Amino acid sequence: MTDLSCNVLVIGAGPGGYVAAIRAGQLGLETVIVEQSAHGGTCLNIGCIPSKALIHAAEEFFAVREAAEGHSKLGIRTSDVGIDLAKTVAWKDGVVRQLTGGVSGLLRKAGVRSVQGRARILDGKTAEVETAERLLRISCRNMVIATGSRPVEVPSLPFGGNILSSTEALSLTSVPETLAIVGGGYIGLEIGTAYAKLGAKVSIFEAKPHILPQYDEELSRPVAARLKALGVTVHVEAVVEGYDAVRGVLRVRHGSTVTESAAEKVLVTVGRQPALEGLGVEQLGLDRDGRFIRTDERGQTSMRGVYAIGDVTGEPMLAHRAMAQGEHVAETMAGHSSGWDKRVIPAVCFTDPELVVAGLLPDQARETGRDVGVATYPLRANGRALTLERTDGFVRVVFEQGSGLVLGLQAVGAGCSELAGEFGLALEMCATLTDIAATIHAHPTLGETVQEAALMGLGKALHA
Template sequence: MKEISCKLLVLGAGPGGYVCAIRAGQLGVDTVIVERAKAGGTCLNVGCIPSKALIHAADEYHKLHAAASGKSPLGLSLSSPVIDLERTVAWKDGIVGRLNSGVTGLLKKAGVKAVFGEARFVDGKTVDVETETGQQRIRAETVVIATGSAPVELPDLPFGGSVISSTEALALTELPETLAVIGGGYIGLELGTAFAKLGSKVTVLEAMDRILPQYDAELSRPVMKRLGELGIEVFTRTTAKRLSADKRGLLAEENGRPFEVPAKKVLVTVGRGPVTEGWGIQEIDLDRSGRFIRTDDQCRTSMRGIYAIGDVTGEPMLAHRAMAQGEMVAEIVAGQKRSWDKRCIPAVCFTDPEIVSAGFSPEEARAAGIEVRIGQFPFQANGRAMTTVAEDGFVRVVARADNHLVLGIHAVGHAVSELSAAFALAIEMGARLEDVAGTIHAHPTQSEAFQEAAFKALGHALHI
């Protein structure tokens, strides 16, 4: 058995793991990273990046269809469009391949040794990796667990055949005539919307009383409206039971009423669970918080010399959270003083329209006993939104009533994901309403709605 020793061993080359390894390498820390599949993890290979590529392709195809039907408000027209889904998937795979190679190159540039294979703990400082060329033992002073998460499977609808996860959905080369989506969260609605725009008949089944329950109802309302316009049927308070006897439909129950949904494919998106099994975790003694590994404000676990970052440590299960944790841990291992003191982590839902949430919602602030001022500005009064035929939605600012400190910023609308950095920066820097209102925002841009929302909260909106 080959043996190597290092100062830092990172398990998992997803967003958190590879960022941790790259930063550690930059700081001169002797680092090894182990990955069982491809560098980039779920996000790059079968999650964030490929899903956004598919969503963009679906948007463009939907616009062509509108033009072909004579419904384009821009006066555009053309003959009947077609889509070669196999070519679309190949284009998506090309993007993933380029980014995957980029991560591999960055690891190499930082002096990080990458080992590909299945890893198993022997003890708190030793890991065996089953590689293509045989078993390799790695001894490390410090270990970072960054094993990520995986789609949750339903007991009566296990993955396989017509029942698929988001991973298989992003690799389809033939458009399913009918698609049932179990779960009305962001993953299900992002992919369901994309397939509806491509031409599938999509039905969404959500167990709770509304879609996108992780966002407040005011933000999800424009999305629900758009789902209806796209012909997507949504059933709330509904549970999926099993496939029909002929495997061509899905049996479900809405408030005790059984019914069947036509479904050539059933996309299960009921959440993701931490990958904490299958790599010898029983050989080390780590405290848990439910299913997740418990960590402190430096991402340290209950066992000295072992850190954990990303999805395996719990919500919010977001790639950018994992990246920030990975960068922090690398600097701690290199001897720097760091701790997790983020004021907010923005969350983005790439539905149509998009949703951004940063900081406290009005309900969360009030529940914390804070009196608030709220300013909301509609995109219907924003010139840039009008010119892009995307007037649905708004920007909302939540601030303390006493000193006007901004506590939360939220938006729903076309391409509002690009405003997420401005929202997070304002909260992270401790901006007040006067700071946002006093910052000149370029005209004509959707960002002006941010400034106008601050004006509204101060009592003097200019354009409504």
Template sequence: MKDISCKLLVIGAGPGGYVCAIRAGQLGIDTVIVEASKPGGTCLNVGCIPSKAMIHAADEFHGAVAASKGSSPVGISLSEPKIDLKKTVAWKDNIVGRLTSGVSGLLKKAKVKIVTGRAKFRDGKTVEVETETGSQIIRAENIVIATGSQPVELPNLPFGAKVLSSTEALALKALPEKITVIGAGYIGLELGTAFAKLGADVTIIEAQDRVLPLYDRELVRPVEKRLGELGIEIVLSAKAKGLSGTGALLIETADGGERKIEADAILVTVGRKPATEGWGREELVLDMDGRFIRIDEECRTSMRGIFAIGDVTGEPMLAHRAMAQGEMVAEIVASHKRSWDKVAIPAVCFTDPEIVSVGLSPDEAKQAGREIKAAQFPFSANGRAMSMADETGFVRVVARADNNLVLGIQAVGRGVSELSASFGLALEMGACLEDIAGTIHAHPTQGEALQEAALRTLGHALHI
């Protein structure tokens, strides 16, 4: 093949990579993107999008089951509902297909050249790509490493047979009767909850002494309550040891004993690791930060002309962080003055109820030595939440005690993921409590709880 030369080469077409390439193309930069599989990366193909589709399907089915049992709070009754998981997965796959096609179309619109294959560095300016038709050499002035991350595999429970990663779990064509989830982080709880709503008997194993250990207890408490209502068994301070001779999961319990758990499927969700192998890192001289590639505030690595973005650069491993980094790098390559100066990155957990956290929690602010004021407004006093027959949760605002600058906003409740944009905007714009309290919020909406939380933090909530 004829060698390709370009100004910008992006390795990986996940959220960070494809956004970087599209923005570079828009800016007139000669750009090539390399991807071994479909565009969209883990998030679009086997992560964020398909998992949310399955969560929605599970919610719909669970509501129908409640109605068939006469327990619908709004008076709806149905005959016994059924679910065809094969059709559900096909619907999910159709959504993914539309989105991956959309990404390909956007790349072509931006005049980005797409090379399908596995890239490997020869040196800091040259990459070799193994394609279906042979080896392709690409030389670039600037290269962006956007290789993403992979599920962590437990040495004593390698993936295969009935031991699944989230990727295989989202492709099941039939619902296992008994599912054991190892790991009670957001991925484990999101998928475990969905499978329980679809009718599976779910057990969740967690090595720490609480679920969702990265979120503060106040936010997690409504989720724990809901897990119990769904009949999900939670086993805390326990470690998976492997499979017994009969295929049961062996765990070490908190008291040092051993327990066998029978399961038709075992879903391992103990975290993700950066994809730093298989693309020729050994040919480069990159400074590392533990397992991750070390970057500066412009996403530059220790090698001139090489950038890195997304999961391969560290926490938080979130698609929207990667997207923001990718857009910034494209503009830097186009000689725009940019740097990473974000106040906060929203974190969303799509459990039941959902959790949103932006900025500092009360405990985090105190640990940072801040004098704060904080208050929350419950959805039980919010008209829109009442009208949706789900009053679980609250919105909480954390602010500096001296000047009322907002340091963090958190919420737990039905559909609160949609409030994350307004939470992030408030922090990014440097809002004070008075700014939020003085902004007219539409009625009746759940967003009013943000205004009321700000008013309450100021000492004069109107509806509680």
């Protein structure tokens, strides 16, 4: 017996799921969304937002502590510096509640019915939801799988006790004396940097030759330099083989040598995988790309009327990609002409300094067979960066020689995350170096560095 029927059933209320549901509701489709915890998914509850809140709190504390120790170049002096991390976490949780409450309100405004519980797919048109009160059966014409991802667990470092995933690391109520980060990607570096600023002795262990291995070393070098300045120890080409909880030490292999490293807490951030366990997806026999669900250009799976968006569909696992996919599949289900022809999905690492990547990296561009040019403009030549007392980093433009077509834009520097929009727009609009160079940028801003990099690519540099 069916308890509810609808046009669209969305399973998972993360960034992709709730956007798909809101847009479907706005387009007049009767929509039900199912979420077993809070609206907003990983990003709003235990990922993007709480981590950025912790990063901000850590930066504020670090600045005050630097002033108290007489290291402020701005002449600021203070004393009696401390932090109540439990209060910080409570503030962070308040930010999360405000945002998740906002999502709930937007869903109601769009006429979407929300059901809290754990869903299990029975077939392509039916799902059961175990709510707190009873088992609810929902039938639908269209189904959207948007259950997100979860941290990858290392067999030799199972989560529990002092071995943390990012979820537990963002909810600690006291600063550990020593913190080991296993994995030198953006999640580990963001959280590790925050705890280093809060006073923890942080060590990072990365199996590849340099941190942020998905990017080239030139981009990661300013981040590595800043980590060193903060007292963070970085070990590359290092494989963590286990943890002795009694003694509080990691066993680490460097080539043929095995050493130990003190670690009160261990944060494991070696990647994420699609959260599909127990969902019943195997009942559908959907085509897969490894662990991920394969979709076509409309976001549809190999079963008609069943769509998948966000982290369950593969890399890049980014909230804004999921949101764009959610809007796209809602338009498709409503019968609108909607094509997925995105040229670029910007990525931001909220490390210190921040790192932004959009489009092709230099080596990736060269692999296409094009005649490629690269122009790099240093932040030390930018007035706004000087006034912010942070000149480490640069802006880089990758372009095609001859036509000047911009193929990629990258930046590393304090506050550079805000350049992601300009980078994405330039690539979506197929901008050339001349387009960017001829666009008047406000002064003094960090955005001027983009214009200056384009001028350098044209051989017309003004401030370099």
